[in-house]
Amino acid sequence: MFRTNNCGELRSRNTGEKVTLAGWVKRSRNLGGMTFIDLRDRYGVTQIAFNMEVNAELCEKARKTGREFVIQVSGEVMERSSKNKDLPTGDIEIKAESLEILSASETPPFTIENDTDGGEELRMKYRYLDLRRDPLQRSLALRHKLALETRKFLDEQGFLEIETPYLIKSTPEGARDFVVPSRMHENQFYALPQSPQIFKQLLMVSGYDKYFQIVRCFRDEDLRADRQPEFTQIDCEMSFVEREDVLQTFEKLARHLLSSTIEVELPEFKRMPYAEAMEKYGSDKPDLRFNMPIHDLTSEMKGADFKVFDNAPYIAGINASGCAGYSRKDLDKLTDFVKRPQIGAKGMVWVKYNEDGSIKSAIDKFYGQDDLRERLAKTNAQPGDLVLILSGDKKPMQKALGELRLEMGNRLNLRKPDDFAPLWVVDFPMFERDDETGQLHAMHHPFTSPVAGHESLLRSEPEKALANAYDMVINGVEIGGGSIRIHDRDTQKTVFEALNFTDDEAQKQFGFLMDAFKYGAPPHGGIAFGFDRLAALTAGKDSIRDFIAFPKNNAGRDLMIDSPATIAHEQWNELRLKPIDDEK
């Protein structure tokens, strides 16, 4: 027993008790006659007092313990003369009677403070030190609580957590798999799952009725910022359900998680068809903490001899309320923003509704003030407002306006981390066509069923078929997505055909699922939540990295353990593999 108490729990009521604490030296102050050490552990910070007059030797010892030393201290709990109201233990201190150094510390490569001086790379390399910082400890504690509350809630709803295998089989559909060479079966590979999709569907066929799992998933993608090759899902599936049953169940889960962890009561979940989300917000995951919808101005703006508009298949704008005062420089910055390759607009037209009632715009020479006011009536712009207009092909310009809308939301501080605006986006298309190859791809995945009545469209007009799929979106973040699944062979075959799978490929890759449907498959559906992102959202943060104990960098490397790495020659041999350009 190294301690009687932790560093976060002693209060005035403990005054007079003899205690032993252990922890890290957060800070020590030598005030001549007295030396104070702030002792830190996961639970808090307690002040330890050493008195030169009482025990000079002990005080000298205390002075030699540097930052991050691990020490054990015994002494008496004393009421402090000057209390620290910022610290839960701030009413007391420990009058030290003994001190043992359990582990010395060199000077850490960066300061272990809320705002550290360490750069990203250094902190990743010394992740075990970064993880000592309070914000990260809070992140991981929140993540723990979210996982536990998820499990308690789903258990109470009758769900069983069932583990599915990590060593499965590679399927070319979707993103790229990580594969694992088999030593026992030469030239054969396992694959790490991108999700337990098929296994959870098989569990429904097996009659488990309500399944969930908090499970790691793997995707060998070219990493973008804030993507991880391994990530965690809350994966769920239910039998004998329709869409409404799933939405109701998981709305309750989301409510429970936010109320039990951060005491937030979520407002009503809106429902929005995918088409509406794209039209109004240029995104399939609109941030509804603010409105600022996109207004289609295609017919309104044409016929004023402004070639750019006259030639554009789509013209639309947003009303940035209260931004009429934007300077030329501000507007240039916004123009630069929309012209960035990832936004992809060719330019931007701005229209200022000045406070004096006049209108000033970049297209004054084509439109008179009254004309413009009338054409832009839809935007409901008032004096003081700024209308921003993009034109071009419809889909990319919708997305660009969606991005511009978010940018204005940021500038206007309309995206508050402690506001929560949840919705379900529904009625996604079944398929999207790859512009380059002309191939259809499943928008969710090939196991998604069409909405009732759209079955026949799968063959005749697949692009018009809507999927019985849904995404949970909160604050512009897709928190989860799912669908009612196909549970009969014929529909599944039709979808595989639309996706250009040969019978042979379908059989080889998903034969066991098709076979399973032969033996009595219940109607079923489910959802999967991105758990890393859910944790970040709950904490009001953008980056998931602080919610993963040991994340990888954007190149998929773990800088701390230095992985991936070379393996031994015997390992290559045992796996019967060699590098492609090995000439031996």
Next chain:
Amino acid sequence: MFRTNNCGELRSRNTGEKVTLAGWVKRSRNLGGMTFIDLRDRYGVTQIAFNMEVNAELCEKARKTGREFVIQVSGEVMERSSKNKDLPTGDIEIKAESLEILSASETPPFTIENDTDGGEELRMKYRYLDLRRDPLQRSLALRHKLALETRKFLDEQGFLEIETPYLIKSTPEGARDFVVPSRMHENQFYALPQSPQIFKQLLMVSGYDKYFQIVRCFRDEDLRADRQPEFTQIDCEMSFVEREDVLQTFEKLARHLLSSTIEVELPEFKRMPYAEAMEKYGSDKPDLRFNMPIHDLTSEMKGADFKVFDNAPYIAGINASGCAGYSRKDLDKLTDFVKRPQIGAKGMVWVKYNEDGSIKSAIDKFYGQDDLRERLAKTNAQPGDLVLILSGDKKPMQKALGELRLEMGNRLNLRKPDDFAPLWVVDFPMFERDDETGQLHAMHHPFTSPVAGHESLLRSEPEKALANAYDMVINGVEIGGGSIRIHDRDTQKTVFEALNFTDDEAQKQFGFLMDAFKYGAPPHGGIAFGFDRLAALTAGKDSIRDFIAFPKNNAGRDLMIDSPATIAHEQWNELRLKPIDDEK
């Protein structure tokens, strides 16, 4: 909404209610005027009644639904005239008013009954059908409950569940790693973790104080019966603890798990040094549901001109109480048992204590009856008992006697599945020497600390050094094992040296851990439980396979999804790999 109720919840009190149920046809009986369907789901079975006189068409439809069809039935809850006391819903039945076939079923390849007619291989291939059987549904529900109760208990004790990465780095120490080729870093590999050992130690260095995780682990071993290439651990670690703190904490966990799932109150945990376990039970995981200890008879049995014993370094026996009546055939079978290669004895000497007070043995010509009685006094054999003696080298004969003891325990029905005899085996050696290579290996792992006072033995007499390690053993099964860890660089270096690691290797593989110890590492220790085995033990079963939803066979194959499998040519190319004997 496909149902108003599940198939396990309706009772007499529901009589008169209009309900809709959905599930699988377990059985249907055509009694002429009436047809009955037993409708099954995860929650139970409910009888559905179709009356030819009331609705002939519906009744005909019911007669066409075969086993494992998925149907939806609406009707009224009726009190049954002849109640079925074996069924929780046996007081009622549903008077069917409508029937919809949601999914037809072909005849399953084996019967979905508690005792199925399906062979192992067939059931693995159609695992989704095997999983419909009641024993498997109960196994997975128990596993779910064990996991949830583990989490609730550890959360209440202040533990945080923290996820550690699955894509880590290969280390040659210990069993063989599964590796994952990196596409982005040519000729480099991740490895799948054999356990999160180092990460949990780093979390202690990071100050998380109490960590746990229910986590998948991977070992690429040549599979033996009931070994899986992927398995699940309850992995735990605590800071500022001594051995006693860990044992107390996890004894409580084990008690909680058994009482909350199967309402068993575990008796007191014994403590037994490794050396005693080997001496008395020939095993480091003794089954203490029965005693039958091994008695060392080496000095007692020598000096009677029986060459086999006179030349043996070790002679010892067990007293199989009440077995004096064993026939020649019984004894031959036991002799065959101990001579099996995996047991490894050359022969067996038996001594019968007949009920009439006489003694009959295989070595009558060397020992007189009274002489033998005296020499075997230790065994405390009484009339009616049978003493079984093996001789040879000490270690292998201890193990052989341990196996013989278990065999006799089985024969005498002393190993009851609903008895529980828990103990901690402690004071393991730090190292064991490989007989072939002469190399020392870590008995637990290289991060295990020596017991206090044995530090200096690490260099001088490493084989005598005892480890501060402990195994939780219940009913002859090692449920968990752990240790107090090394938390300083010097001791860690000494252990690496004893294990013949060069400084370079130690630095390359574990440099980040050694580095972490530079910055203030708390004393810490922990334990990991084999979760698959814990679930099997709790259910009183020997095989773990029924407690894993989708297990692999003994060749590491998943027969259902047919994995491992070949991958596409582009996947080889993207990974920049080729087969070792590829001549292109």
